Amino acid sequence: MEKYYESDADLGDLAGKTIAVIGYGSQGRGQALNLKDSGLDVIIGIRPGKSREQAEKDGLSVFDVSEAARRADVIQILLPDENQAQVYKNEIMPYLSENKCLMFSHGFNIHYGQIIPPKDVDVVMVAPKGPGHMVRRTFEEGKGVPALIAIEQDYTGNAKKIALAYAKGIGGTRAVVLETSFREETETDLFGEQAVLCGGVTSLIKAGFETLVGAGYAPEMAYLEVLHEMKLIVDLIYEGGFTNMRDSISNTAQYGDITRGPRVVGKESYEAMDEILCEIQTGEFAKEWILENMVNRPVFNALTRSDEEHLIEEVGAEIRSMMPQFRKD
Ligand SMILES: NC(=O)C1=CN([C@@H]2O[C@H](COP(=O)(O)OP(=O)(O)OC[C@H]3O[C@@H](n4cnc5c(N)ncnc54)[C@H](OP(=O)(O)O)[C@@H]3O)[C@@H](O)[C@H]2O)C=CC1
Ligand SMILES: CC[C@](O)(C(C)=O)C(=O)O
Ligand SMILES: [Mg+2]
Ligand SMILES: [Mg+2]
16 A cells, blocks of 8 residues: 655645635544644635534634635535535535545545536545544644545546645644545445444443343443443554553453453354445445435434433443543533
C-alpha cells in the first residue's frame, strides 16, 4: 500500500481554494477546525439547528448547504451517510461545476451508487481512521489520526494532490496516510464497525455482563470487570499490540486469555463474520439500511432504545458519576 507523510503533502495545493465542509457533526467539526488552524480557507454548509449554532459559536463562516456548495472549490460531504444522496441531489449537484472536487470521508454513497457525480469533477476520499472528536483532540495535542485517501475520479489531474493537502490540513499526515479505493474503504469500514469495533465489542461486553449478573454477582462488579477495564486493556493493545498487553497482565490472565479466548470467539463467530462481510460485499446491508431509513428507522429505534434501557447503562452511569475523571464540571 502507498503511504504518505508530512513531506509528501503540500498545503499550497489548496491555496486560493475554498473548502466547504457540509455538515458540522462529529467529523465536520473536527475536520473544519483543523483545516482552519492549518490556515486553509474553510466555510461550513449546514441547515439551521444545533450544529449551525455550534459552527457559528466556533467562529466559522456558515452558509446554507447550497450557498456553501456554490462558493466552494472543494466540497467535503460530512452529512450522515443516509442523508447524503438527497442533500447532494437538491443542494449540491446544481452547483457542482466543472473542475470542482467532491470529497467524502466514507465511500458508502459512491460505492453503492446512491450518488453518481458528473464526469467533469474530481471525486476523492479523505477518511480519518477514528472518531471526529479524536481527530480534533489529537490535532490539538500536536499529533494526528491516520487517514485514508482514495481517488474515484481524477478529472483535473490534481485529485491526489488535493486529497493529500486536505489530509495534511486535518492532521492525517502527522500519523500516516494510506492510499486505498472507495470499495476497499467502504467494505472494511462497515465490516470493522459491525463485527469488531462497535457491534462485536458491545455484544461481547453485554454477554460478559449478563453472564456474571445472571450468576448472582453484583452488577457493579460485573461493570468494572467487563466494561471499565476494557479501555485499560485495549489501550495496551493499541500502544504495542497483543504482546505489549500480555507483558502487562499476570501469567494467570495470559494463560486464560490464550486458552479460553478462542472458545468465546470460535467457529460460530468466524461463520457470522463471513456472513456479515458477504452482506456488505453484495450490497445487502446497504439496501437494508437505505430501506430502514425510508420507513423511519423502526428497527434502529427499537434496538437502540432497548440497549439504552439495559442494566449495564444504569450501573455504568452511577459508577462513572462517583469517579472524578468522568465528571464534566
Ligand atoms: N463519526 C465518525 O467519527 C466518522 C464518520 N465518518 C463519515 O463521516 C460522515 C459524517 O458522519 P458523522 O460526522 O458521524 O455525522 P454526524 O451525524 O455526527 O453529523 C452530521 C451533520 O450533518 C448535519 N445534517 C444532517 N442532515 C442534514 C441535512 N439534511 N442538511 C444539512 N445538514 C444536515 C447534522 O446537523 P444537525 O445538527 O442539524 O442534525 C450534523 O451537523 C459520514 O459519511 C460517516 O460515515 C467517517 C469516519 C468516522
Ligand atoms: C467505528 C465507527 C466509524 O466507522 C468510525 C468512527 O470510524 C463510524 O462510521 O463512525
Ligand atoms: Mg470507521
Ligand atoms: Mg464507519
